[in-house]
Amino acid sequence: MLNGVSVFLIGMMGVGKTTIGQLLAQRLNYEFLDTDMFIEQATGQSVSTIFAESGESIFRQLETATLSQVSSRLRKVVATGGGIVVAPDNWSYLKHGVIVWLDLPVEQIQKRLSDDTTRPLLQQQDLGSRLNQLLSERRSRYAQADIHILIQPDETPDQITERVLRAIAQECDRKRQMDEAIQQLNKEMPFQTNAD
Ligand SMILES: Nc1ncnc2c1ncn2[C@@H]1O[C@H](COP(=O)(O)OP(=O)(O)OP(=O)(O)O)[C@@H](O)[C@H]1O
Ligand SMILES: O=C(O)C1=C[C@@H](O)[C@@H](O)[C@H](O)C1
Ligand SMILES: [Mg+2]
Numbered sequence: 001m002l003n004g005v006s007v008f009l010i011g012m013m014g015v016g017k018t019t020i021g022q023l024l025a026q027r028l029n030y031e032f033l034d035t036d037m038f039i040e041q042a043t044g045q046s047v048s049t050i051f052a053e054s055g056e057s058i059f060r061q062l063e064t065a066t067l068s069q070v071s072s073r074l075r076k077v078v079a080t081g082g083g084i085v086v087a088p089d090n091w092s093y094l095k096h097g098v099i100v101w102l103d104l105p106v107e108q109i110q111k112r113l114s115d116d117t118t119r120p121l122l123q124q125q126d127l128g129s130r131l132n133q134l135l136s137e138r139r140s141r142y143a144q145a146d147i148h149i150l151i152q153p154d155e156t157p158d159q160i161t162e163r164v165l166r167a168i169a170q171e172c173d174r175k176r177q178m179d180e181a182i183q184q185l186n187k188e189m190p191f192q193t194n195a196d
Contacts (some may be wrong), residue, residue: 002028004074006097010142012135013082013122014113015104016157021079023161035066042066048082051120057171060087067093083121083133085141098171101145106131108153109111111189146171 007016018034025032036047039062043050050059063081070078071093084090110128124130146165150158
């Protein structure tokens with residue numbers, strides 16, 4: 001249904017981009033790629049070490065460079081870092097594929113990440129307020145995705161993956177119908193110049 005077009009998963013930390021991305025790639029027979037892991041392999045450093053020793057700005061440059069590399073490739077499911085939506089330049093790369101926003105209420109994210117030490121932007125006392133602050137800064141960017149999946153609290157990774165697959169199929173159908181309508185209209189009403 002995708003004709004090789006890649007899928008980009010976006011969303012806040014902890015919503016399950018890496019978990020769902022791996023399952024989705026298996027179902028689509030695509031290769032799975034995670035921008036955080038890609039950066040860790042390329043630099044030989046963990047995301048936390050990059051933030052601590054080089055700073056967030058360098059991490060964001062690594063993220064954009066990674067995305068520019070992977071966006072030109074076909075048949076990939078790409079789990080992106082939670083902050084990838086912030087840099088406007090990154091959208092020109094994301095738009096090479098179908099963009100899926102995995103969304104989960106902050107209370108659920110909080111439960112999942114309460115003991116996490118690997119996400120540098122969350123290493124502070126009040127996890128709930130920090131997540132709410134990041135989400136309010138980013139929500140309008142996430143909302144630019146082609147597909148929005150609001151995950152239910154008890155939904156399993158397999159159930160979410162099924163729902164994403166159905167939504168991708170619907171989105172591909174919608175795009176195909178629109179392309180056909182445009183082609184039909186172009187046939188019926190050939191473009192006229194002022195000279196006609
Ligand atoms: N549907 C689910 N139900 C319960 N736990 C889940 C589900 N999906 C993911 N998790 C768990 O939540 C945690 C965060 O998931 P994951 O690492 O996939 O999120 P992420 O979106 O990739 O986060 P990040 O943006 O920080 O990389 C993991 O411990 C994972 O096992
Ligand atoms: O939301 C974010 O800004 C981040 C999310 C993670 O995936 C990592 O990319 C990093 O911890 C920053
Ligand atoms: Mg991840």
